[in-house]
């Protein structure tokens with residue numbers, strides 16, 4: 001009988017502990033979302049608005065400054081998953097990507113990868129091959145244009 005009482009007591013205190021723990025976590029989470037709304041825009045995820053066909057113009061000769069800043073972005077945020085050859089690493093190699101894809105498609109893939117993986121059949125095919133979801137890399141539209149210029153240069157455009 002004594003052990004039964006002990007057990008009940010333990011059970012009750014465990015329940016109390018558990019629920020109070022849950023309660024405080026809820027509070028923490030509330031606080032978190034408040035904090036998020038207060039953080040400056042540059043700390044939240046960047047999703048661009050969808051870029052429409054024809055919205056991006058590509059010209060020759062290449063903009064050398066964009067090529068070079070596009071290259072820096074590549075080295076910092078893309079290189080771990082993308083090679084500049086046609087060989088796949090985590091994601092497809094970039095060689096020939098500007099011939100396979102429209103400029104606006106590439107920029108949407110860079111700025112709105114979640115939207116692309118949900119709605120675009122070509123992006124979904126890549127996901128089936130690579131089995132890894134490309135993460136949002138918080139790239140702005142302007143930066144994605146510079147990466148595109150770097151890709152064009154990698155594909156031999158002068």
Ligand code: HEC
Nearest residue numbers: 077078081090091092109110126127130132133134137147
């Ligand atoms: C964690 C790995 C990872 C990183 C980092 C990454 N990607 Fe990707 N990327 C992928 C995968 C995987 C795919 C194929 C689609 C999928 O499975 O989500 C892909 C697909 C692409 C495609 C389409 C390629 C094609 O052949 O059509 C482009 C363009 C692209 N990524 C650009 C970028 C850019 C630009 C960056 C850096 C700013 C970047 N990716 C960073 C993994 C990554």
